[in-house]
Amino acid sequence: xxxxxxxxxxxxxxxxxxxxxxxxKGGTSHWWxxxxxxxxxxxxxxxxxxxxxxxxxxxRGGLKIWVNGPVSFVLMVLFLIALFYHxxxxxxxxxxxxxxxxxxxxxSLILNKLIAVxxxxxxxxxxxKIAFGG
Amino acid sequence: xxxxxxxxxxxxxVYKPQxxxxxxxxxxxxxxGLAAGAVVLVYWLNAAAYGPDAFEYAQDLxxxxxxxxxxxxxxxxxxxxxxxxxxxxxWDAGRGLELQQVYMTGWLVVIASLGFTLISWIAGxxxxxxx
Numbered sequence: 001x002x003x004x005x006x007x008x009x010x011x012x013x014x015x016x017x018x019x020x021x022x023x024x025k026g027g028t029s030h031w032w033x034x035x036x037x038x039x040x041x042x043x044x045x046x047x048x049x050x051x052x053x054x055x056x057x058x059x060r061g062g063l064k065i066w067v068n069g070p071v072s073f074v075l076m077v078l079f080l081i082a083l084f085y086h087x088x089x090x091x092x093x094x095x096x097x098x099x100x101x102x103x104x105x106x107x108s109l110i111l112n113k114l115i116a117v118x119x120x121x122x123x124x125x126x127x128x129k130i131a132f133g134g
Numbered sequence: 135x136x137x138x139x140x141x142x143x144x145x146x147x148v149y150k151p152q153x154x155x156x157x158x159x160x161x162x163x164x165x166x167g168l169a170a171g172a173v174v175l176v177y178w179l180n181a182a183a184y185g186p187d188a189f190e191y192a193q194d195l196x197x198x199x200x201x202x203x204x205x206x207x208x209x210x211x212x213x214x215x216x217x218x219x220x221x222x223x224x225w226d227a228g229r230g231l232e233l234q235q236v237y238m239t240g241w242l243v244v245i246a247s248l249g250f251t252l253i254s255w256i257a258g259x260x261x262x263x264x265x
Contacts, residue, residue, distance in 0.1 A: 035226065038219050045216055049209070049254060056258045057197075060189040063182050083172055090165045123176045129183035 030089060037086035044079040067130045080123045088116035153240045161218045164211035171208040209254055214247040 010017060021027040055066060066072050091112050099105040149155070174196075181192035195201055221239050224230045230239055 035223065038223065042216065042220065045212060049212065053254055053258045057193075059193075060182055060186045063189070087165075087169050087172055090162075091169060094162065094166065119173065119176050123179050126176070126179035126183035130179070133183065 030092070034086065034089045037082045037089065040078070040082040041086055044075065044082055047075055048079050064130055067127060073127060073131055076127055077124055080120050080127075084116045084120035084123075088112055091116075153237055157218060157240050157243065161215060161222075164215040164218075167211045168208065168215055171204075171211070174204075174208075206251070206255065210247060210251040213250040213254075214243065217243040217246045217250075 051066070051072065055063065058066070067076070092109060095105060095108045095112060099108050178192050178196070181188040196205060221230070221243055224239070230236065
């Protein structure tokens with residue numbers, strides 16, 4: 001029997017295998033973050049829909065009272081963070097699946113991240129203005 | 135990518151739609167739709183932050199028939215994505231992967247998402263007076 005029998009054939013280098021990050025160098029971090037944000041969004045989105053139903057037809061004063069309620073502000077900030085993190089992760093996969101031109105893909109992926117950050121900061125800032133502003 | 139003169143493998147449209155594939159693409163489509171809804175949510179919050187007139191304008195905009203149609207769509211999209219997301223996490227736990235279970239939970243997701251949407255809108259209109 002030849003000496004190499006019993007050695008597992010592997011196209012990866014030893015270092016690549018030990019690092020376990022794959023060709024995208026991200027390992028399971030994207031997949032895992034998508035699941036963690038999804039889990040957070042289960043109670044948060046149910047609470048959000050429930051809150052929105054209670055806010056149907058509200059005026060600005062009513063919204064201000066709601067934002068200043070005992071839990072609304074914190075839960076709303078958490079909801080926005082989880083939502084836009086999850087949105088960015090999801091749209092990233094859509095872009096990777098359908099945008100094949102390398103240049104367009106990189107531009108789309110960067111814009112996706114920047115727009116998500118802009119939206120979450122914008123949303124939280126707006127909440128703070130509603131809560132603390134005039 | 136240059137496909138050249140090589141034969142192509144059959145693409146999606148040659149297959150009969152199945153509950154599994156339809157619900158799968160719906161998960162992605164509702165996700166994309168909800169991203170648009172999230173942009174509107176941020177607009178709505180910013181309108182409220184800006185002042186009473188801007189907020190009233192945003193509220194009036196969302197209360198038009200088209201605004202309500204979008205809100206109805208987003209309500210269902212959210213519940214669908216939520217229910218099917220839980221189904222995905224159930225699969226991630228290594229459960230419910232037998233074909234019959236996949237069909238059953240699939241239909242459960244469809245019925246639950248429609249039911250929750252209906253309940254939400256009845257609650258919004260009926261119990262609280264509506265817009």
